Amino acid sequence: MAEKLLEVKNLRTEFKRDKTWVTAVNNVSFSIERGEILGLVGESGCGKSVTSLSVMRLLARNSKISNGEVILNGTDLLKEDKKGMRNIRGREVAMIFQEPMNSLNPCMKIEKQLTEAILLHNDFTKEQAHQRAYDVLKSVGIPEPDMTLKSYPHQLSGGMCQRVMIAMAMSCEPELLIADEPTTALDVTIQAQILELMEEIREKKNTGILMITHDLGVVAEMCSRVVVMYAGRIVEEAPVKELFSAPKHPYTQGLIASVPKLGSGVESLPSIPGSVPDLSVMPKGCKFAPRCKYATDICREKEPELMTVEGIHKCRCHHMNDLGKEA
Ligand SMILES: Nc1ncnc2c1ncn2[C@@H]1O[C@H](COP(=O)(O)OP(=O)(O)OP(=O)(O)O)[C@@H](O)[C@H]1O
Ligand SMILES: [Mg+2]
Known part of the structure; x- marks a missing residue:
């Protein structure tokens, strides 16, 4: 049997609300193999983002992971300290966040945002980091990477920002990519291009992908297994x-x-x-x-x-x- 890339075991995540703790994710276990796309679906509020943010250890301050293990490449991420997680994030696991506009820094040019992560994980000179940033933007289908590198996020369209987010997530070639609603805000043609791109990345690098989405069509097309929450x-x-x-x-x-369903003739679903x-x-x-x-x-x-x-x-x-x- 193939070695598991990620194994989440009995994960429980709680939030403090009005002085009491409420459980947002309860006893969740799943695994992802290398090169596999696992779909995670469910209605709004069912705990998809909290699950992925728990894996990334990027939860809000009023939260705690009160039980479980998150084993990536044999290491339990829940036992890592802040420095350890900084080394793992980007290089071993990266995430495309649900709201791209909120996760890019509005006051920083794209070049700086991209090269910061690249320099953190690679022993590169500034020139080498610039080249990697250029190449990775090119690889996500951005036609003029130089111009994009010099831009601030607000100067780019939603679709472009989404590509930059994917480029950023892919810039250090992570083994696991978590994509939280990566295409929900985009129109259908760009959505199709981005999904194709993720499929290409998976094929080339054998990346494991956790695909979080509301869209069962995307699941049917992209995923091999599905978890419903x-x-x-x-x-x-x-x-x-x-x-x-x-x-x-x-x-x-x-x-x-x-x-x-196309052609079903049903008027109200x-x-x-x-x-x-x-x-x-x-x-x-x-x-x-x-x-x-x-x-x-x-x-x-x-x-x-x-x-x-x-x-x-x-x-x-x-x-x-x-x-x-x-x-
Ligand atoms: N910082 C927080 N403090 C308190 N409760 C929170 C916090 N973040 C999330 N929650 C709660 O945790 C539950 C799960 O939220 P989560 O964001 O994981 O849902 P989701 O499945 O990603 O939904 P969506 O499809 O809308 O993105 C919700 O009830 C939400 O209100
Ligand atoms: Mg969410």
Whole structure:
């Protein structure tokens, strides 16, 4: 079996709100192999960004990782100190953040932002760092890297900023790339180019990618496996084809049913009723039970475990084996 690039085990991340701690990510475990693209999906607020920021150790001040391990290349990142993490970030793991405009420094030219990271991780002269910055911008399809290097972020379009963000993440050739909604803010043609670019990078460098997205179309196209999160937990995990052809969790079924299909002629799509529970008032049993049409007493009483459906397909539902029969 291929060596795991990343292994997240029983991760729990909490936030302090009004003097009490609430759990945003609970007992989350998954792994990524080299060269593999793992999709992470779920509604807004389900804990996707918190999971990725926990891996990067870039959480807000009011947070703590209270349990788990994040093993990258055999090293537990949760045991690293600040200096250790600075060395690992960029070189071994890099992230494309959800809001590119907020993650580029508005007061610094692109050249400085790019070369700073390159100089931190390589024994380069300034000229060599400039050359690497130029090359990496070229490789993400920026037509005039010189002009872009001399620009401030506000002088660039959203699509260009996104490319710069990808260039920055790729500049030190990380083994793991975390892409948090990398294309959500972009129009479809640029979105397609960026996804193609990420696929190219993966092929060339055997990079492992954690692809966080709302867009199940992107998942179907790019990912080999998918993890579905709900209310800070993993509720289903499966190879991509199996997830779309035979989703087991009612939540996953709802997500898939709410995606428009070309030529289906359906005018109004079914949506999942209700909303994600507030972290401070989580229901007792299955966190999805209040929104689930199949929920019974046991669902409201006892939280189901993540159980094996078949092979590497897992699901967290008391009724996963009888749902198909009723429908
Ligand atoms: N700094 C913080 N302090 C308190 N709560 C937080 C903080 N950051 C995130 N949360 C909470 O953690 C939960 C998970 O948030 P997260 O940003 O991971 O969601 P997400 O799945 O990335 O959503 P989206 O799809 O909108 O990006 C939410 O309830 C959110 O309000
Ligand atoms: Mg997010």
